[in-house]
Amino acid sequence: MDSQDTTLREIGSGRLPQERRVVTDIPGPNSRALAERRKSAVAQGVGSVLPVQVTDADGGVIVDADGNSLIDFGSGIAVTNVGNANPRVVERVKAQVERFTHTCFMVAPYESYVAVCERLNRITPGDHEKRSILVNSGAEAVENAVKIARYATGRQAVVVLDHGYHGRTLLTMTLTAKNMPYKHGFGPYAPEVYRMPLAYPYRWPTGPDGCGPEAAAQAIDQITKQIGAENLAAVLVEPIQGEGGFIEPAPGFLPALAEFCRTSGALFIADEVQTGFARTGDLFACEHEGVVPDLIATAKGIAGGLPLAAVTGRAEIMDAVHAGGLGGTYGGNPLACEAALAVLEEIEEHDLAGRARGIGAVMLPRLRALAERLPAIGDVRGRGAMIAIELVRPGTKDPDPALTAEVARRCHARGLLVLTAGTYGNVLRFLPPLVIPGHLLEEGLDILEEALSHP
Template sequence: MIEQRRILRTALPGPKSAALAQRRVATVSGAVSGGNDLYIEAAQGAILVDADGNQHIDFGSGIGVASVGHSDPRVVEAVTKQAASYGHTCFMVSPYAGYVELCEELAKRTPGDFEKRSALFNTGAEAVENAVKVARAYTGRQAVIVFDHAYHGRTNLTMAMTAKVQPYKDGFGPFAPEIYRMPMAYAYRWPTGPENCAAEAFAEFASLAHLQVGENHIAAVVVEPIQGEGGFIVPAPGFLKMLREWCTEHGVVLVADEVQSGFCRTGKWFAIEHENVVPDLVTTAKALGGGLPIAAVTGRADIMDSPVFGGLGGTFGGNPLSCAAALAAIETMEVEDLAGRATQIGELLTERLTALAAKYPQIGEIRGRGAMMAIEMVATDGSKAPDAALTKAVVAGCGRRGVLMLSCGSYGNVIRMLPPLVTEMALINDAMDVLDEAFAEAIG
């Protein structure tokens, strides 16, 4: 058992991690990013143990993956049992119960009381790409609408759907066609104020969709209920509902990309439920697998059944080990009420971050839902100019003190917080104390 406590035994990085960092340079592509040189050899709950025995509080969860905590006992037991039985047959060749059982769980958990179908894949990007394929097959149309600040993946199609060039798209074009980008209802930065954001953003969306694309050409609108890499942007209240009504009116498939926000992270099973909106399709990954790679597209049966027989699939999609892990992770989420835990974590984070914002005017906004919270860093002159340099310095300061934080945002000026949903409140408070120290150090 790993004690759920931050412990620093060496300077960071320690000598063993530093040695591994040197070995990395010799063999790993320089194009693969790395947030730090702390090499992990064990993890449990919300604690990461590096090669030198230092214990770090994980506020990244492997970018939202370890929602049930590292080495969740149910996941470990399920994967161990499955690995002792068999590791792979390919569901398209020799099917197995785990795939079917997981699809049954997805039908039960995702929004909507209609008949549903699912298809399983490996990554969030693969799920999003297949959702687009399904929507195009169902509608017979080609155009796809996405939004400013969106992130949907690193495949050719999902790069085209992703807004930010650096580092995701630079030098990798040409990109897939028939992708159209619309304004996001980003309340903090909306020119006429947050109170006007939802209505004006939707009006602009509807006008551009009509004038530049044509409603009868649009297969899907793909939206993150909370934008992840774009800066944890929560669309202004009412915007998602207006999108839902517009899609219904024009026969367009509404796809909720819940890859980062899904599975209890925001205090509900899915973030879109906060707006009482039911999408046609939902894409999931990350927390679904409890640490193993798996993704899914789930939605209306008539839409999911529309591609030709054999049109969906893949060698490793719904791998037996990943299915076992996902079923165990979902069980942990339900039995331990991790949606409720996310709400509690969010309340404490909001309280602590509000106090920090009163102390540091560089925090322009606190936003998010549940255990998916963020702060946006800006200049203190009232201009809201993004402060990416301060963001980087604060994240680095947290890292030197044994708290793993992640930055994000189109302007690189957002610190996001994604602690495992099993994180003890004492650890949350400790991490917030460290964040305070890192701010004080960075500001000088």
């Protein structure tokens, strides 16, 4: 990865040494002091993966108040794809904040909102004419995509997939599969949402071979019998599931659902909130099998950490909604729009999709070799810089969430930030910044191997 490191030196700000440094227990005394303050100020329903007080971050490291420098395999959940405080992002946001911070695009519009929409219309899959809207979060983007689909089709039913995650609003909680912690106690939920089987290769009853077409046939049969194709507004999918455990649907599954939508008059919606903006080695994950969605929801990696999200889709669908039916006070905030334009320039100029493929080319062989000698690793999966391992009790496929939590704790103590995921809580997911230096990527994998092998 030496040639890629040369590119990384050009991208990085150079503010912080790109090194792991553990000088106290994690969390250290200053971080523990903040945790005490937090108890009386922040609602306990807001959790944190790593209880440290972050004071700085750059490239592939996060620095805490005790002077520890941790390797970042999380990217703020796939947000800081171009690195934290990316210099180009910082420069454009600084320039904008000195001009104006808010007018509300629905009151007094500005050029950067239009420019972001133009870029999204150009880079999202498909050569058809498109329109976009900008909102604040991934959940808001998904919810607006469903609103638009229902309005444009005049139908109500929405199909989602097992293990899917789409957000924490009322509708997106309904769309989400996992009860705890996302749905438990928050019902009743929104109507006309139906859940169908997912082509989950590792856990498909007849095995991975033929899983894609078989699962698609089951889903389509259930839609036809239980809902009626004529009542279906949309099928909503994550091309690679995020919180569900980085499940990559078996080949053929997504194209079959997209074709079913096309022939039945329903819309195919891609939730690329976590997979978008070069994360998987393509600019958007649905491009891997040539799937062109009618609507695509994006967020996370779009603006380098500033809150921004979007819905992009076929012009005739997006334009179907009456004036005033879409929008929001903060949607397309000018600071976030400038950040997004900088992010898109960074992705294109430095070929960060190629960089993501390079990260995958390092991680996947090492993790697969590790799985060969550690029977607790049941599955290794993912694409690009969106990689996961599923941990099970050796000799079975029984999920082992306790081991997963313990391995994550060991990684954190050694100075590597990793995230857990999965319906069963037994998946370790890895989302390094696309600008992470190669030596940090290798060192992070060394730490993970040690944490898996030794307490």
